[in-house]
Amino acid sequence: MKKILSAVLAVVLAFSVLAAFSSCSKEEGLIIAVPNDTTNEARALLLLQEQGIITLKEGAGITATILDIAENPHNITFKEVEAAQLPNVLQDVDYAVINSNYAISANLNPVTDALALEGSSSAYGNILAVKEGNENSALIKALKAALESKQVADFISQKYGGAVVSTVENPGDGYDASVNYDALAGQTVSVAASPAPHAEILKIAQEILAAKNITLKIVEYTDYVQPNNVVESGEIDANYFQHTPYLDDFNAENGTHIVSVATIHVEPLGIYGGKQTSLDAAK
Numbered sequence: 001m002k003k004i005l006s007a008v009l010a011v012v013l014a015f016s017v018l019a020a021f022s023s024c025s026k027e028e029g030l031i032i033a034v035p036n037d038t039t040n041e042a043r044a045l046l047l048l049q050e051q052g053i054i055t056l057k058e059g060a061g062i063t064a065t066i067l068d069i070a071e072n073p074h075n076i077t078f079k080e081v082e083a084a085q086l087p088n089v090l091q092d093v094d095y096a097v098i099n100s101n102y103a104i105s106a107n108l109n110p111v112t113d114a115l116a117l118e119g120s121s122s123a124y125g126n127i128l129a130v131k132e133g134n135e136n137s138a139l140i141k142a143l144k145a146a147l148e149s150k151q152v153a154d155f156i157s158q159k160y161g162g163a164v165v166s167t168v169e170n171p172g173d174g175y176d177a178s179v180n181y182d183a184l185a186g187q188t189v190s191v192a193a194s195p196a197p198h199a200e201i202l203k204i205a206q207e208i209l210a211a212k213n214i215t216l217k218i219v220e221y222t223d224y225v226q227p228n229n230v231v232e233s234g235e236i237d238a239n240y241f242q243h244t245p246y247l248d249d250f251n252a253e254n255g256t257h258i259v260s261v262a263t264i265h266v267e268p269l270g271i272y273g274g275k276q277t278s279l280d281a282a283k
Contacts, residue, residue: 029075030282033089033096033274036080037224038063039245043269044097045069047118051271053282062123062245074282084194084222090274095282100163100267101241104196110163114270115279124243125167125263126198128191131231132257139189140238141176142214144262146205147240149174155204156197156265164197167263174208185213192227192239195220201264202240232256240264 032053034044042064048054055071056064066078081089086098087106100110110117118124128147130140146152150171156164175181189209193199199218206216219236221227227239228250242250244260251258271279 029077030094031077031079033079033081033086033093035083035086035099037083037246038249040083040099041065041080043118043124047097047116047269047271051116051279083224090272093274094276095271095273097269097271099269101194101196101198103270104163108272110268110270111161113272115273116271118268120165120266120268122167122263122266125266126243127260128238128240128262128264129247129258129260130238132259135259135261138179138184139187140261142179142184142209143189143205143238145172145176146174146208147264148172148262149208151208152201152204156201160197165266167266181212188215188217190217190219190236192219192221192230192236194222194241198240228256228258231258
């Protein structure tokens with residue numbers, strides 16, 4: 001009898017352990033890391049919806065957050081992370097939705113490494129931005145012309161192979177006919193930028209301006225806050241790292257007065273595998 005009771009007890013305990021493990025696994029589910037800033041989080045969620053992983057509430061758009069998720073059939077946990085840190089947490093989560101500039105900096109190729117890639121919507125084109133009132137200064141016009149040049153468009157195409165796409169429709173020779181370049185000789189224009197691809201692209205503009213004896217000073221930042229702060233304060237003349245929806249949201253939240261001067265390129269957002277190697281587990 002004792003042997004029978006022991007056997008029954010062992011079976012009961014085994015089922016209890018399996019049930020607990022199953023419950024725990026279901027409760028934890030998959031973990032997806034997304035950018036924690038408003039517009040890029042919305043882009044990430046829209047991309048996940050496009051892939052059939054979640055469903056957002058009707059009307060959720062470029063300001064959507066995880067609170068706007070209507071259906072989450074796989075019980076996914078969303079981890080909101082500062083955009084620049086997403087590549088660093090990739091190994092600890094199942095998936096991460098990463099901006100191309102930070103993916104490139106982390107030696108991830110958006111074209112070959114992303115499990116899914118956002119379309120090249122000009123709505124999220126990366127812009128050259130300045131403090132309101134400085135849009136028409138000669139130095140900014142010279143910088144704008146350099147970034148809208150054929151040299152820059154060709155560099156983007158050759159360097160990034162589709163991971164970054166130029167949005168300039170009619171690239172010029174790098175110079176603005178209305179600018180007196182002789183009067184600008186010896187002057188410096190400073191730009192706050194994220195390391196890749198923005199600082200890399202600016203180096204081509206730097207060469208164009210150097211031919212006119214104008215110095216382009218590139219100051220690199222790895223976050224999404226300081227580049228706007230230093231332009232607002234006047235410490236830096238311009239920045240090149242963000243898209244217009246992000247800038248609009250930043251201005252509204254911080255009372256800053258920064259405006260777009262030109263749209264230069266777009267960086268499709270991508271879903272990258274951490275613990276997972278395909279999207280199968282999330283579908």
